Amino acid sequence: MNLHLPPFERAALLFDLDGTLLDIAPRPDAVVVPPGLTEALMLARRRLDDAVAVVTGRPVETVDALLGNAIYAVAGEHGGALRRTPGSSLERPHLPSPPAAWIAAAERLAALHPGTLFEPKARGFALHYRAAPELGPTLRDALQRMLAGSSEFELLPAHMLWEVRPRGVDKGNAVERLMESPPFLGRMPVFIGDDVTDEDGIAAAKALGGVGLRVQDAFGDAAGVRTWLAALATKGDWPLI
Numbered sequence: 001m002n003l004h005l006p007p008f009e010r011a012a013l014l015f016d017l018d019g020t021l022l023d024i025a026p027r028p029d030a031v032v033v034p035p036g037l038t039e040a041l042m043l044a045r046r047r048l049d050d051a052v053a054v055v056t057g058r059p060v061e062t063v064d065a066l067l068g069n070a071i072y073a074v075a076g077e078h079g080g081a082l083r084r085t086p087g088s089s090l091e092r093p094h095l096p097s098p099p100a101a102w103i104a105a106a107e108r109l110a111a112l113h114p115g116t117l118f119e120p121k122a123r124g125f126a127l128h129y130r131a132a133p134e135l136g137p138t139l140r141d142a143l144q145r146m147l148a149g150s151s152e153f154e155l156l157p158a159h160m161l162w163e164v165r166p167r168g169v170d171k172g173n174a175v176e177r178l179m180e181s182p183p184f185l186g187r188m189p190v191f192i193g194d195d196v197t198d199e200d201g202i203a204a205a206k207a208l209g210g211v212g213l214r215v216q217d218a219f220g221d222a223a224g225v226r227t228w229l230a231a232l233a234t235k236g237d238w239p240l241i
């Protein structure tokens with residue numbers, strides 16, 4: 001497959017986390033870092049002068065706990081939090097927090113429906129329904145009623161979850177901000193993601209002269225992404241797909 005990738009030595013790699021680097025797990029806290037992944041990421045960092053980032057809906061702290069210093073920069077919470085260099089403090093754009101009443105109501109919803117899970121985030125929250133897929137529409141309807149008339153927050157679909165977050169925070173914005181500073185500055189982003197929220201990241205990478213790839217189209221699944229990553233890290237150039 002011809003992916004129209006930029007010259008390897010001028011590229012930056014930006015990965016979504018769940019479903020892209022890691023296999024999707026039944027619960028968000030049950031993901032597993034497969035053997036060899038952190039080593040391949042570290043080697044890719046060396047090959048690309050550190051221009052390796054993760055752009056995810058998860059908190060930056062979660063990415064750091066899972067992958068440690070294998071990732072140079074992390075945009076967490078869809079760009080609501082940014083760590084530009086290893087160990088640096090988080091940058092946060094000024095964003096509203098959801099009303100306490102919404103959080104209480106979302107927690108009640110999860111308690112009421114076995115198989116669903118409430119996940120708090122710094123500037124929003126998510127309701128997961130992987131263990132009870134039939135409840136997706138019920139949760140969506142309740143959240144839509146909750147958010148009706150709000151100009152500050154929006155409801156977003158993802159893999160077996162609904163997410164409430166401030167408007168104007170998305171992975172496209174996160175990609176643009178990451179690419180503003182070294183070691184990403186002057187490179188061409190290769191953004192890889194598997195989900196609805198990754199479409200913004202794909203569009204931003206293209207607008208910046210780079211490439212945006214859907215996991216399903218280019219690699220099949222997260223295991224395919226990891227195989228490709230390991231090959232490019234070893235080779236120091238794009239592997240043939």
Ligand SMILES: [Mg+2]
Pocket residue numbers: 016017018019020193194195
């Ligand atoms: Mg994903």
